[in-house]
Amino acid sequence: MKTQGRARDVQILELSKTFQTKSGEEIHALKDIDLHIQPGEFVSVVGTSGCGKSTLMRIVCGLIPATRGRVLVSGEAVDRPRDDVGVVFQNAVLLPWKTVKDNVLVPMDLRDRRRPEHEQRAKALLAMTGLSGFEAKYPFELSGGMRQRVSICRALMCQPSFLALDEPFGALDAMTREAMNLELMRICAETRATVLFITHSVPEAVLLSDRVVVMTPRPGRIADVIDVRLPRPRTLKDYASDLFNDYTGRIRELLGAETLA
Numbered sequence: 001m002k003t004q005g006r007a008r009d010v011q012i013l014e015l016s017k018t019f020q021t022k023s024g025e026e027i028h029a030l031k032d033i034d035l036h037i038q039p040g041e042f043v044s045v046v047g048t049s050g051c052g053k054s055t056l057m058r059i060v061c062g063l064i065p066a067t068r069g070r071v072l073v074s075g076e077a078v079d080r081p082r083d084d085v086g087v088v089f090q091n092a093v094l095l096p097w098k099t100v101k102d103n104v105l106v107p108m109d110l111r112d113r114r115r116p117e118h119e120q121r122a123k124a125l126l127a128m129t130g131l132s133g134f135e136a137k138y139p140f141e142l143s144g145g146m147r148q149r150v151s152i153c154r155a156l157m158c159q160p161s162f163l164a165l166d167e168p169f170g171a172l173d174a175m176t177r178e179a180m181n182l183e184l185m186r187i188c189a190e191t192r193a194t195v196l197f198i199t200h201s202v203p204e205a206v207l208l209s210d211r212v213v214v215m216t217p218r219p220g221r222i223a224d225v226i227d228v229r230l231p232r233p234r235t236l237k238d239y240a241s242d243l244f245n246d247y248t249g250r251i252r253e254l255l256g257a258e259t260l261a
Contacts, residue, residue, distance in 0.1 A: 007039035007194045008074045008084065008161040010060065015069035016219075017055055028219035029055045033069070035213060035222065042188060042195040044205035046251065047215030053198045056220070057166050060196060061087050073162060083111075086155030086193070088165040092147040094139040100126065101135040104153045118157075125153040128190070129183060145176040149183065156191065163193045167200065178236055181207055185234060202255070206247045207234055214254045223254050 015033040018026050029052040037043050045053050058064045060071050062081045071078040073085070094103045104122040108114040126132060129149040139147055148168055155163060165184075169177045181204060188195055199205050205212045212226045228247055230238055238244050 007192055009039045010035075010037040010162060010194060010196065011072040012036070012056075012060065013070050013072070015056070015059065015071065016067050017052065017059060017064075018067045030059075031219040031221050033220070033222060035225070037194055037196060039194055040192050042197065042208055042210045043213060044197040044199055044209040044211075045213045045215060046199060046202055046205050046255070047220060048217050048255065049200070050218050051215040052218060052220030053215060054166050057164050057196060057198050061085055061164050063087075082162075083158055084161050086158065086160035086163045088148070088151050088155045088163070088168045090167040090170045092139070092144075092151040094147055094150060096139050098138075099135065100131065100137050100139075100142070100150050103139070103150055104157055106154060107157045122153070122157065125156055126150075128187065129153055143176070144172050145180055148172070148180060152184070152187065156187070161193055162196075163188070163191075164196045164198075166198045169204070170200065177204070182236070184208065185232075189233065202248050202251050203239060203244075206230070206244060206251070207236075207238060212247075212251060214251055226251060 012033050012035040015030060017030040018028050020026055033056065045056065047053050055064070059066050060078065062078045062085070065079070073082065095106065098106070101119070101122050104125060105114055105118060108118045123135065126135060129152065131146065131149055131153070134142065134146070139150070142150070151168070169180045172180060185208060197205070197208060206228055209228050212228060214223045214226065215221065216223045226247060230243060
């Protein structure tokens with residue numbers, strides 16, 4: 001199942017974000033972020049808690065405005081949420097009163113566009129993620145990993161050319177998380193969407209990504225961007241390779257150095 005249209009490139013240009021507290025204090029979350037994500041590229045962002053990773057993703061998706069700088073998706077300025085961007089958060093945020101299939105179809109219902117072909121696409125997405133037979137189940141009847149699969153299906157429902165995921169597997173146990181990493185790589189290979197992936201896990205970032213962006217502590221800046229040249233398709237066996245460990249070691253050194261700076 002391919003996404004419609006071509007994958008998008010994403011340009012982040014001189015981006016900064018400042019929040020103001022109720023007491024009037026300014027918190028500088030991001031400062032001078034420049035990044036170009038190529039069409040079909042999988043880019044992960046890693047950094048310590050509070051470095052602005054999630055803030056960056058929300059700005060890129062048009063959910064909150066930047067204080068300075070701009071984001072372009074295929075040359076178009078992002079100033080609001082876009083139909084061609086799929087978003088997945090750490091918590092699945094499924095509607096408990098809707099079935100699995102109806103949760104996947106929420107984007108179409110919000111646009112008052114649900115048609116028979118959309119129901120077929122929802123079923124196909126659920127089949128692609130191993131959820132055939134669960135269409136009529138409710139969220140409370142699913143495991144955490146299954147709920148995140150439903151969330152990913154919902155994000156793919158509008159056939160996005162750009163997919164943004166904010167620590168989508170952070171609440172899962174280690175074995176389920178590894179299974180979801182493999183599932184996500186398979187989905188991305190099949191849909192060929194451009195991906196921005198936020199994570200705390202250095203090994204996860206290396207396994208999934210074409211490039212890993214390493215952030216400094218607040219205010220978040222880009223400390224370095226690491227090209228990951230592991231061959232694809234990748235499997236969990238890559239965790240044991242010397243090259244994989246070289247990448248994770250380099251990123252951890254950057255994170256440690258920035259933490260101590």
